Amino acid sequence: MMYYITLVATDDAGKKKIYEAKIWVKEWEDFKKVIEFKLFIGDDVPILGGIINVQGINSLVFQDLARFAVQDHNKKEKAHLEFVEVLNVKEQVVAGMMYYITLAATDAGKKKIYEAKIWVKEWEDFKKVVEFKLVGDDSAKTGGIIIIPFPISFEFQDLARFAVQDYNKKENAHLEFVEVLNVKEQVVAGMMYYITLVATDAGYKKIYKTKIWVKEWENFKEVQEFKQIVYATK
Structure with missing residues (x-):
C-alpha cells in the first residue's frame, strides 16, 4: 500500500504548517519507507480537515446550498441554469465548513x-461559492477518481459485503468478507466506487477489486466488476 498522509506539524519557529507525506508499506515484510515529505501549505490556512462523504444528501440544507450555488453562477455568468437535484455531498472542516x-x-x-x-x-x-464547474452530462463518467481518506466506514464495509454477496450468488461461490483495504470514488450519474477488499475462499485469504455503481436517489446499487488480484495467506 502507498499511503498519502496530510498532517499538521510545527516548525522550529513554533508555526503550525501542513505537510504531505508519501509512505510505502509492505506489512508482510515489516517494510516502511518514506518516499516523499513536503510542505503542502504554510501557516494561517483554512484547510485543516479531511474531506468526508455526507449521508442524507437530500436534506433541505444541501438542497438550499445547491440552489444558492446555481443562482450565484447564473448571476455571475448571466446563465440560465435550473437546479434539478443533489447527487453527492462531501464536507471538510475549515474555518467553518467547505x-x-x-x-x-x-x-x-x-x-x-x-x-x-x-x-x-x-x-x-457567511456563504461563498468558491468554485462552480461543469463536469459532464447525466450519462458519462464525469469526475476524476479520488482516494477516500477513511475507507473503513460502515458505508464502505456494507458496499464491500454487497459485492461479495453478489459475486457468490452469480458464481455459486462461498467467499467470506474480511475487511476493506482501499476505496476510491468517481462522480458519474451517481457515484462509482472502486473498492479493494480481503475475503476468504475455503479458508484462504485473497484480495479482490470490485467496482460498484451507486445512485442513492434511486436506491440503486450494481456491481460492475469483481476480480481477484492477489492470492494471500491462510
Missing part, C-alpha cells in the same frame, strides 16, 4: 452535472 456538492441542473433543457465548492461560516451568516 461543502463539495455534485448536482444536476438543466441548461437549455439538457441535464448536466456540475460541481460546486461552497464555504460556509454559520456564526457569521
Whole structure:
C-alpha cells in the first residue's frame, strides 16, 4: 500500500504548517519507507480537515446550498441554469465548513452535472461559492477518481459485503468478507466506487477489486466488476 498522509506539524519557529507525506508499506515484510515529505501549505490556512462523504444528501440544507450555488453562477455568468437535484455531498472542516456538492441542473433543457465548492461560516451568516464547474452530462463518467481518506466506514464495509454477496450468488461461490483495504470514488450519474477488499475462499485469504455503481436517489446499487488480484495467506 502507498499511503498519502496530510498532517499538521510545527516548525522550529513554533508555526503550525501542513505537510504531505508519501509512505510505502509492505506489512508482510515489516517494510516502511518514506518516499516523499513536503510542505503542502504554510501557516494561517483554512484547510485543516479531511474531506468526508455526507449521508442524507437530500436534506433541505444541501438542497438550499445547491440552489444558492446555481443562482450565484447564473448571476455571475448571466446563465440560465435550473437546479434539478443533489447527487453527492462531501464536507471538510475549515474555518467553518467547505461543502463539495455534485448536482444536476438543466441548461437549455439538457441535464448536466456540475460541481460546486461552497464555504460556509454559520456564526457569521457567511456563504461563498468558491468554485462552480461543469463536469459532464447525466450519462458519462464525469469526475476524476479520488482516494477516500477513511475507507473503513460502515458505508464502505456494507458496499464491500454487497459485492461479495453478489459475486457468490452469480458464481455459486462461498467467499467470506474480511475487511476493506482501499476505496476510491468517481462522480458519474451517481457515484462509482472502486473498492479493494480481503475475503476468504475455503479458508484462504485473497484480495479482490470490485467496482460498484451507486445512485442513492434511486436506491440503486450494481456491481460492475469483481476480480481477484492477489492470492494471500491462510
